[in-house]
Amino acid sequence: MATVSSSTIQILTLAVSPKAAMAAIILLVPFIGALLTLLLGQKNYKIRNILAVLTSLTTLALLISLYQVTVQGISIGGGWYQGILYELPSILGVKLSLGLDSLGFLFALITACVWTASTIFATSYMAHEHAQGRFFIFMLLTFGANMAVFLTKDLFSLFIFFELMTLFSYVLVVHEESSEAMLAGHFYILMSIIGGLLILGSIMILYSYTGTTAIEPLSGLVSSRIPTSLKYLITAGFIIGFGIKAGIFFLHVWLPLAHPIAPTPASAILSGLIVKVGIYGIIRSLYTLFNPATAGAEAEYLMAVLGYILIFAGVITMFGGMLKALVDKNCKRVLAYSTVSQMGYIILGIGCALYLGGEGAMGLAGSLYHVINHALFKSTLFLAIGVVYFSTRQLQMDKLGGLWKHLPMTAVIYLIAAFSIAGFPGFGGFASKTMLHHAIVEAYEHSVHFSPIHQPDPWLRLAEFIFLITASGTLCYILKMFIAVFLPSSRAESLPKSPPLYKETWAMRIALASLGGVIILVGIWPNLLLEYLIGPTLALFGLNPGSHAYHLIYNSHALAGSLKSTLPLLYDPKTYSWLSPEVIHNIQNVGVVIIGTSIYFMFDYGIHLFDLSIPQKLSAGYWYQKGYSFLLSTLEPVRKALAVVDKFISFIMVELWLINGE
Amino acid sequence: MIAQQIIFILALPLIGVAALIILGKKHSDHYGGIITTATCGLILAIASLIYPYINQAQAMKYQIDIGLPTTFSIYLDAMGYLMLVVIAFLWFVASWYSIEYMKKEHDQSRFHIFSLFSLFGMLGMVVSGNLFSLYIFFEIMSILSYFLVIHEESPRAMQAGAKYLFMGIIGGLILLGAIIMTYLETHSLDLSGSGLSLIHESPYFTWIFWAYIFGFAVKAGMFPVHVWLPEAHPIAPTPASVLLSAVMIKAGAYGIIRTIYAIYGPAMVMGHSFNYIILVVAVITMILGSIAALAQTELKRLLAYSSIAQIGYVILGATLLSKEGLMGSVLHIFNHAMMKGVLFMVAGAIAYQTGIKNIKDMKGISRKMPLTMLIFTIAVCSIIGFPPFVGFTSKWFLALGALSSAQSKIISSTSSLIIIGSLILSSILNVIYFGPIVINGWFGHNEDEGGEDSPPDRLHHGHLPKKASRTIDPGWNMLLPMLILAVGIILFAIFPEFPLGLARLVAGSYIHL
Structure with missing residues (x-):
């Protein structure tokens, strides 16, 4: 792959190979599954469960079969092809096309994986709920729309599937049909539609000025055809529109309402995956508007401004979400606020990437890595809490406790996910958070170039500081929840003896174990993701994967296969030493996080920090x-x-x- | 050949009326709906024969001298043809629907006779080649549809009818004045030729223009002369509401489009900034219609206000004076007819099956009428502007029209962004007032019904027993017309070639850029 220069890379179309039609086939599978479930699965729940699981597995398998051509690239008849494109008939004069490239593949893969696990989990979890048929049908429809977003190669069809996903997932949010669920649903649908309309407005302006919405020609046309003032408007439309889905601070209001109220498998999907569609939209639209490889001075300035705004949007999001998660007592709501907080990390990474322009590989790589990690650990955490709820019908922390004995496997998987979210070395979260931390430090150092007095920007130093505080807080709330739920607690009232405590079912165990396994896998070999998924995506955007700090991680594949690669960030391949200043810095940060966490806990003993309530006016x-x-x-x-x-x-x-x- | 077909189309409603009268009250009460439906079906079939000619951008012209200062002439171009299809299609489904619906009403034969008369007026108006015959047919439609409005004969209906008739007559008289002035100034009433362009030289052209716009705006229900609309549309029997709201207000929009493009011409309208004034009124109509709809408690009344808002879209597109804008406007005539048709039919079906008219009683209605509610949901998604439904199609073109007007310096780029902003705002308002109906219809629980209907017990373990439920969706005679429109809402969004091709022809014939 590396031997082929970027100019000769072509996109596989139907004219070259029928494989290009796979995009359309993958798109159709979940919808066909939903139709079959509607026709066959209404009477017999076994058929329905099998159909649901089979559909997600089929999609996953078909997707993996496309890895070679979309991410690595293949050679056909002397031409080098990377990515697929399937042209659709045009609608309303707008040409539509499906396709897949490495960015889409990354998101689609993680979506298909987690969705499969959640569906397996749902087959047994939902057995005790009402309207199961509706739940599974809409689960599949949402899956289809969600995958379709990643399978589109033009903004117009992206928008259509984005809106369909909103509509379908609404049914999952209001599944309970209680007044709480309806309120959450109102927030969700109203904000999503406003977001959708903003996105549509931006797409319309783009289309009106360039005559196309396809991603490929668009990225070249934007800089020459669109006036600067409109560029700000378009970008704002995309960021706010997709940001509502992604839960950026002050646009996140629907999220902590909607995610906890949905049935747990749906919560796992909403929190783990659907927010990522917002992230995908932001990355896709921004890198379509601004191509770092070809950006002129004006575009670079715009990118830096945008990046700066996004960095602080990310910082506020991560900090606010963490604070809310720290003081909440409802397990699922803690996880929902935690999602807000973690989205802040991802937004921060995108912000750094834009701020650094062509040098932004570290930020984007960290973001993409965190997208994958968060999808894995957040869905795992939700499913683990789902088991707790399944077993006890209780979500309030102060009424739970000592479940370690009843649900040992759930507790272990919870801990694995918790270590990952907290960023412990050896777990996925460590890699992504370290990379994001590097990115913010790089941005701080880079800010000298933008400063009239050639001083680094102190605000970015503050951002880095808040980053570390938030990391400590994350460890703190996730441990707090573990202590409250699984360890015997003096604070907890004894659980009611009736109804009896239920054990995990086999379907739940399979789902949890597979997710836990993947978390450990990407934790031990972080370079797997970097090398096989994230690297090609960076190359797609013309970001140099070999830039200084990224080197540190990327080259660690020299150590692949040995357990040493567990600690790629502790080993500096440039200097071939274990304790280079860079490495010591990483270790220091982990230390800082742990110290921070103990301070939080100390506060809890002193002033009962976790029992504080944040004033209403601050929410x-x-x-x-x-x-x-x-x-x-x-x-x-x-x-x-x-x-x-x-x-x-x-x-x-x-x-x-x-x-x-x- | 085509002229004969068009004359036959015009004659068909009158033949229908004759048949109903000959059959006598007893029989035509019984067979009226079927005869009306058959008439409309026939019209639709003949109209489809004309399509190839229209599609080749050929306009049809045919003159009959009737000895008046002017001639009676038939003229059918893409714009008229699109209207013809909308009229015939909607009249067809509404009449089909009325077969079942009107069974519970009195004086069915009267209803069908005046429905056919209004159809005659509408058809005549859109195939008229000169302003004189256009006016005659416009008045036939306007005055004879009065009997559809007051069908109930209740005090409320009579009052609404009085408003409808009076405003119709005032609008009509002002329109007549405008037409007389046009004739005096240009000695021509021919819509198809260039004789009317002499009006530019008249000292009164501004007055005449606004007289035209006023006369048609009353029928279209534009702000501030919309006041008859929310009274008259909901009080009529549902098939008539469908016709009034989905088709007849389009007569006003049709007139405005003809005034701007055929009588005055876009260059003239732009030169005197007439377009800006109508544009502002259209945007106000759009937003205020939605705001008024927010507070409505009765579904049909809410739908009537929504029609005001939607006619704002049509007029907005027409005044943008760009190709995409006019296309959006013409498309929205077609699309809104289908959407509003379905919405009124569902409102009628719910009232017919359960007697529920108020929105707050419709919680959980989907448990009783799932298919009806599904159809309603499709229409609402469309009217909000969700893809892939037709409502999205027309809004897409309207917004593009605003942008392309700005690019060709017809309006300033700030105003184009304001227009897009108000389209977005209007969509959001649509969500706010339509959303809860759909959401509560599917997921709501009516407190009064309590136990059986309330959310299930959360502590229940094991598979829940299936609740035995009996649905009361209306019979096929009501369901099929709704289904046809609902399918149309989706099909014409995914394969928009038919309305879009016509819209392109209309825009191409009037705007040469």
């Missing part, structure tokens, strides 16, 4: 509620004035002429 949801009712109350006088106008005009035009108004 974004409060302001949304206020804003919404304010909006409706301002509309009310308008409506009343309208009624007066109505009366007046009726009078002039009708009643004045009628002798008898009856």
Whole structure:
């Protein structure tokens, strides 16, 4: 792959090989599965379960079969092909196309994996819920729409499937049909639609000025055809629109409401995967608008501004989410806030990547790595808490405790995921968080170039500091939950003896074990992901995977196969030494995180930190509620004035002429 | 040959009326719906024969001298043809629907006779080649559809009818004044030729223009002369509501499009900034219609306000004066007819089967009428503008039209962004007032019903027993018309070639850029 220069790489189309049609086939599989489930699975729940699992497995298998051509590239008749493209008939004069490249493959793969595990889990979890048929059908429909987003090669069809995904996943959110679920659903659908409309607005402006929405020609046309002022507008539309799905701070309000209220397998998917569609949208649209390889001075400036904004959006998101997670008592809500916080990490990485322009490999690599990690550990955590709920019908931490004895396997898998989210060496989270930390440090050092006085930007130093505080907080809330749920606790009231405690079922064990296994796998060999998935994606965007800090990780594949690669970040391949300054820095950070965590716990003993409640006015949801009712109350006088106008005009035009108004 | 076909189309409703009268009240009460449906089906079939000619961008012209200062002439171009199809299609499904629906009503034969008369007026209007005959047919439709509005004969209906009639007559008279002035100034009423362009030289052209716009705007239900609409549309029997809201208000939009493009011409309209004024009114209509809909408690009334908002889209597209804008406008005439048709039919079906008219009583209605609710959901998704439904198609073109107007300096780029902003705002308002109906319909629980309908017990372990449920979806005679439209909403979004081709022809014939 490396021997082929980028100019000769072509995209595999139907004219070259029928394999290009696979994009369409993969897209159709979940929808066919949903249709079959509707037709065959309504009566017999066994057939339904088998169909659901089989559909996700088929999609996964088909997807993996495309790895070679989409990510590594293949040679056919002397030409080098990487990525597939399947042209669709155009609609409304807009040409539509499906296809897959390495970025799409990365997201699609993790989605298919986690979805399969969640579906397996759901087959036994949902056995005790109402409207199971509806749940599985919409699970498959959402899956189809979600995969389809990654399988599109133009923004127009991306948008269509993005909207379909919102519609389908809404049904999963309101599954309970309780008033709480309905409220969460209202927030979800309203915000998503507003986001969707903003995205649509941006796509329309792009289309109107360039005459295309396809990603390939678009990335070349944007800089020359679109006025700068509109570029800001388009970018804002994309970031806010996709950011609502991704849960960026102040756009996240729906997330902590909707994720916990859905049935657990759906929570795992919403929190682990569907937020990632927002991230995918941000990465895809921004790197379509700004290509770091070809960006001129103006575009580079715009990227830096944008990156700076995103860095702080990320920092605020991660910190706010962490604080909320720290003080919440509902297990699923803690995980939902944790998702907000972790999305902050990913946004921060994207921000760093943009800020650094052509040098942004580390930021994007960290983000993509964290996307994968978060999908794995967050769905695992949700499913583990799902087992707890399945067993005890309880989600409040202070009413749980001592479940270690009843659910030993769940506890172990929970711990594995917890270590990963906390960023312990040897687990996936360590690699991604270290890379993100490197990225923010790089951004800090790089800020000298943007400073008129040639000093690094102190705000970025603050961002790095908050990054570390948040990392400690993460470890803290995840441990807090483990202690409350699984360890015998003096604070916990004894669990009611009836209904009896249920054990995990086999389906649950399979789902949890496979996810836990993958977490350990990517933790031990982090270079697997870097080399086989993330590296090609960086190359796709013209980012140099060999840039200084990235080198550190990427070259560690020299150690692949041995357990030493567990600690690629502790070993510096450049200097062939274990304790280079770089390495010591990484270890220091882990130390800082652990010390930070103990400080949090100390605070808890002192002032009962975890029992504090954040003032209502500091929560974004409060302001949304206020804003919404304010909006409706301002509309009310308008409506009343309208009624007066109505009366007046009726009078002039009708009643004045009628002798008898009856 | 085609002229004969068009005249036959025009004659068919009258033949239908004659048949109903000959059959006598008893029989036509019984067979009226079927006869009307058959008439509309026949019209639709003949209309489909004309399509190849229209599709080759050929306009049809045929003159009959009737000894008045002007001639009666038939003229059918892509714009008229699209209207013809919308009219015939919607009248067909609405009449089919009325077969079952009207069984519970009195005086069915009267309803069908006046429905056919209104159809005659509508058809005549869109195939008219000159302003004189256009006016005659417009008035036939406007005045005879009064009997559809007051069908109930309740005090509320009579009051709404009075409003409808009065405003219709005032609008009509002003329109007549405009037409007389046009004739005096240009000595021509021919829509198809270039004689009307002499109006540019008239000292009164501004007054005449606004008289035209006012006359048609009353029928279209534009702000601020919409006041009859929310009274008249909901009170009529549902098939009539469908016709009024989905088709007849389009007569006004059709008139406005003809005024701007055929009588005055886009260059003239732009030169005097007429377009800006109508544009602002259209945007206000769009937003205020939605805001008024927010507070409605009765479904049919809400739908009527939504029609006001939607007609704002049509007028907005027409005033953008760009190809995409006019295409969006023409497409929306077609698309909105289907969407609003379905929505009213569902409202009627729910009232017919359960007697529920208020939105708050519709919680959990999907458990009783799942198919009806599915159809409703499709229509709502479409009207909000979700892809891939037709509502999205027209909004896409409207927004593109705004942008391309800005690019060709017809409007400023700030105003194009404001227009896109108001399209977005209007969609959001649509979500706010349509969303809860759908959501509560599917997932809501009616508190009054309690136990059996409330959310299931969370502590239950083991497979839940299936609840024996009996659905009361309406019979096929009501369901099929709704289904046809619902399928149309999806099909014409995925394969939009038919309406889009016509819209392209319309835009191509009027805007040469």
